[in-house]
Amino acid sequence: MAVDLSLWLALAAALPLLVYLYVRANDAKISRLHPAALIHSPDRWTADDVRRTAAEVKLKAENVQGGAPASLFSQDELPPKTGRRYIITGGAGFLGGWIVLHLIARGEDPRRIRIVDIRRPVRQDLLEGPAANVDFCKADIADSAAVEAAFAKPWADTEDGPEPETTRNASLQPYSDGVNVKGTENVVAAAHKIGALPSSTLPQDDSIIPQHHEDFFSNYAVSKWKAEQVIRRADRTSSGAHTLRTGAIRPGNGIYGPGGDLLLELYLIRGETPSWIWDSIQSFIYVENAFVVADAGPAPTYGEVYRGMMDLTGGAVKFLWLSSTAILGFAVLIEQYYLLRHALVRAAPPLAKLVPPLSGDVVYLQPSIFSLTQVHLIFDDSRARRAPEDGGLGWNGRVTTLEGMCKTVQEFERSGGLARRRAVAGNKTPDHGFQIARAEKTVEEVIEKLGIHTQDKPQVAMEVSY
Template sequence: MEGLFWLVLAAIPLVLYLYVRSNDAKLCRLPPEAAAFAKERWSPRMMKSTYESILDSPTPFLRDELPPKTGRRYIVVGGAGFLGGWIVLHLLERGEDPRRIRVLDIRRPSRRDMTEGRVCNVDFVAVNVTDMDAVQAAFDKPWPSSEADYTDPNPALTVFHTAATIRFFERHPALQPLSDKVNVHGTQNVLDAARSAGADAFVYTSSGSISVRRSRFWLWPWEKEPKLFTQVINDDDAGVPTRHEHFFSNYAVSKRKAETLVRKADRSRSDKGEIRTGCIRPGNGVYGPGGDLLVGMYLTRRANQTWIGSILQSFIHVENCSLAHLCYEARLIDRTSGHPDIGGQAFCVADRGAPPTYGDIGRALTELTHGATTFGHLSPTAMLALAHVFEAYHLARHFLTAALPALARVIPALGGDVVFLQPSMFALTQVHLVFDDSRARLPPAQGGLGYRGCTSLEGVCKVVAEHVRAGGRGWTREIAGHRVDKLGNAGAGVARAENGVDTLVEKLERVERKVGLAN
């Protein structure tokens, strides 16, 4: 009997090893349902030819697709950030007067392209969107004089609201207020201030991730793949979860709440009549110059670890995302064309063409940097187990410090990038996500935005070209209070989690070397 006990005990590591290998194989599948959306993988020839065609492209490189100048006033909430900054740059690129643009953000922009040239004449107001009085004061602040005031002293006002706290790594309902404070209550403050200031157009940055449904990745031996392993997401509200536990994270819940506020405000009273509103739902993984936590960070990191190389998803270049916002604004302020009214709606947007896998992007970066950017592969099952450990610690600290605040001084918070490695991230990045933005691509006469944009391969090549042009310098960005330095966004955080694992691996390797020396 004792021999049987030791035999069973000895078999446990083998069983665990076999389970991990089997589960990894299932999680790393590219099922036919997903592969059907991208039958052609990026070849080295495609990468090279596209990169060469992008090298001489201007910045911004979508300038020919921007809607025409309007002469309106613009308030961009979150305009010092990644997406908001590009909206400001696109407004200037199409000829808007910088003195008629105001940026509201919690801190001044640090990006080089946001601190030189005409953008220096853009008005900036430091404001926390959770402070209702401060937001109202920022909207009510007198506008600087402009030459255009002589012909149009009281132009109409458009508001772009891109500010958010991206706590995609949390899913417990007790932590929901941490996301709601900025994303829901802050949005209500901005919306109220916009109406009080007489804005007649309001475009909100929602998230395509609000339609992503949570799955389970600990599979039984007889299961072939996770449920909801391939998800095709469109604008249909019927596809948005209605229960908290079905959303991938608290972030998605908060963005859905905020989106509902904005859409319900369409045609509500404004100080100068009525306000028209709409929402843009970007695909998973906004990337590009100016604070990219995905492609650009891979370039800056150079040696990367990943476990999602086979996962296929619809990405969106930041210029595409900005373009979609401007296209929606153009539709909201068009009162004479007779096109279908699309106020109060939400549109999914992604890069043009077939979606790539993370592996496609990794291979492109390796190819285009001549091997300088590399990718190692880790076990997704092992990383999932580690994510549960981090989540347990994160929750335990939250509840303990909530009961006894003094414990916050002795129980450290998860630091660095490991805070991003929690199970909710797997619900977003370990599934195949295809965003159907066909409605946004319809011409205005058919109820669309007339949105086009670039392909993912063109976008990735543009990021590499800009990275080389900048001498390999990255950017600084803050996600949910965690400062991210030397960067090349929900989806973007996977690179942060992978970076956290890189750091852990490096530390373990140093320990192994020390132990080897000691022995």
């Protein structure tokens, strides 16, 4: 009996060491760049590469003529003016705002551009110059009557012309479908009613799209796929006297750049960010490249981006290395707690009151984010770069991730370190597309509560509302 007790005590004492050794061994395996990924991205950034590119980007920005404010593209690099009317749903936000600025920069009349969004623009570049003359209609795209009214509103110009969340449990899918799916259906219906003009079509390829709910990384991705089906079913349908042409572009990753992104600019705002994805090679997408799926050139690792931002800011931005294996274990516990409470809410509400809900951003640290971040994601956008007559978009997204990162840092510093205000409208679901940023914030809060580091955070005068 004494021998058995001693054995169990020895095993209990050795368990922490075994867990530690397992975590270290698994992290070492994860940190190795796989040969298959290195074929597509063989070279790593150096400090000289970062400094040289930053100087080139700064000089290029000074010489850009006729482009949008803070743009890396001159007017002659943009598509030609069409003279049509444009309705931009979500135009007050980050990507939508850049679409508005590019339309104006290529010569479109701002009076023939309309923003439909739940909040007015707060970005300074949308409140000054020609962009200040863009029409705005407040509407929740989940409200079909509001969307129809916004699309049917008379135009100010008098010329005759053509009109233009982290959880992955299937039972919680309806929480993600409200804006992404219902909103898309409302936009398509409103476009039909006003007789929207045809546009170019895109090649369709479902060969790499998951076929079952459990194959998607989260409910957010499922809702986006459902919305895409709505768009594609509307192609070649009647739109007044015209035939409506529709298409969907799948960005290769989260979009970053000046104007309020929730990736690189958020790192600049925080000052210090913990991360466990240093060695993941990923295709990034600079906001002005957003129409061609991914940035030009080889994909970098997150670690290269981190080190580049630290170099460019002189150490004002810092990144803390964390064990990806340990964070994944923590995320599994959070997911199980989250699902347990939802099950109790549905089956036994009195018991659910004994299990407090997860508060703050901790809910975003769930295993689904590892399906996007703890893997090498390299996208081929060669078909999207083809000429329209060959089934492509004819758009030259020439900015590399190194250039885009340098531009993002420079614009942030040019504004005096005050990020542009960003309103992410309608994202009430816990699987918002930028959950990695919130998950990192969650880990940062946990670290601070444990007292691992106590460096004061910079106070930034800005508003980020979700």
